[in-house]
Amino acid sequence: MTGPQAQATASEPPAIKPQFDHAVLQSGEVFWRDHQRWLEQKGYMLRPRYHPSWVASWRGADDSWWNYEDSTPAARPPVMDATRIDTGEIVVLKRISKSEYPTEAEIMQFFTAEPLGSHPRNHCVPLLDHFDVPGEKNYQILVTPLLRKYNDPRFKSVGEAVEFFRQIFVALQFMHQLKVAHRDCTEFNVMMDPRPTFPDLYHPQNPRMNLNWNGAPQYYTRTARPTKYYLIDFGLSRKFDPEGDPPLEVPVLGGDMTVPEYQDSTSPCDPFPVDVYYIGNMINEDFLLTSKGVEFMIPLINDMIQDDPSKRPTMDEVVSRFDDIRRKLSWWKLRSRLIETSEGNFERFVRSVRHAVRTTIHVIRSRPAIPTPND
Structure with missing residues (x-):
């Protein structure tokens, strides 16, 4: 593009059309402003946007609101980031209704307390702190580490995907062996520890920006810096009697509405095969249907998402079968690139060249093809 139109486009700001005034707190954010001083006394500092005396920092400035960190509202108002005053660690505060999610x-706490808390097969997000909200008997604040969506950034190699499969299968197996059903282990509730791959972290309300709000965050691949994956959000989870019969529960609809048992939402069903379906369908939708390179997972995943829950493997069987699959994968296969089916020819060429360079560096530095973190 040339001429006046090109010059105008280059000088104009991004085409951002806010639906609200960024200088005014949204209804869901008011709770955090009203409890900022109390949270500070508890040892947690909220960002300036939620201080009672906050005034938008771009007011009166010769600049646009999107250039300022405090213009960013909470993406999910019941969940807020904060800084632990004693350690400087960024954490997540989650406000829950005790009547709606009583357990x-x-x-x-069950999975955080020792000896389970430090168990290497435990991938349940730890509970760092929790306390009731003063004057609001029904509400409670849960404090957890800052985590990031499990597939952001994207997986670069088959070996990285294989390690993710291993960890998430073990995570659910561990819960099931302790007779706890997650009941909502969908893609929204599977996260990763960002600290190895993002050593300088990122803005907790906008993962595309760094903490200083002046550019994109720097990160390493999972092969260079292996990470751990976590299950979160146990609001629908249930712990059952280890000695009791297989439980039958009326379905509580989670994030994946395709579960065959849930098509009749009034018939009790065993929640453990439902979990198997959840994890299997997540891998089916996020990997098998969108990527090339992990076709070896098709037989196992197809069994996990069968309509008949009695024909699905247990998580013990899933882990055992996956271990057999993993042992048979060649070094070359594990090092190969995970190709997204949406890639165009040019994009595929560029990514392939970059992958070849990265892989050469990984091999020279003796980095394993399956990046397993030190638990």
């Missing part, structure tokens, strides 16, 4: 804190 969430209890189950998180």
Whole structure:
């Protein structure tokens, strides 16, 4: 493009059309402003946007609101980031209704307390702290580490995907062996520890920006810096009697509405095969249907998402079968690139060249093809 139109486009700001005034807190954010001083006394500092005396920093400035960190509202108002005053660690505060989710804190405490808390097969997000909200008997604050969506950034190699499969299968197996059903282990509730791959972290409300709000965050691949994956959100989870019969529960609809048992939402069903379906369908939709390179997972995933829950493998069987699959994968296969089916020819060429360079560096530095973190 040339001429006046090109010059105008180059000088104009991004075509951002806010639906609200960024200088005014949204209704869901008011709670955090009103409890900022109390949270500070508890040891947690909220960002300036939620201080009672906050005034938008771009007011009166010769600049646009999107250039300022405090213009960013909470993406999900019941969930807020904060800084632990004693350590400087960024954490996540989650406000829950005790009447709606009465066992969430209890189950998180169960997996956080020793000896389970440090168990290498435990991938349940730890509960760092929890406390009731003063004057609001029904509400409670849960404090957890800052985590990032499990597939952001994208997986670069088959070996990285294989390690993800291993960890998430073990995570659910561990819960099931302790007779706890997650009941909502969908893609939204599977996260990764960002600290190895993002050593300088990123803005907790906008993962595309760094903490200083002046550019994109720097990160390493999972092969260079192996990471750990976590299950979160135990609001629908249930702990059952280890000695009891297989449980039958009326379905509580989670994030994946395709579960065959849930098509009749009034018939009790065993929640453990539902979990198997959830994880299997997540891998089916996020990998098998969108990528090339992990076709070896098709037989196992097809069994996990069968309509008949009695024909699905247990998580013990899933882990055992996956271990057999993983042992048979060649070094070359594990090092190969995970190709997204949406890639165009030019994009595929560029990514392939970059992958070849990265892989050469990984091999020279003796980095394993399956990047397993030190638990």
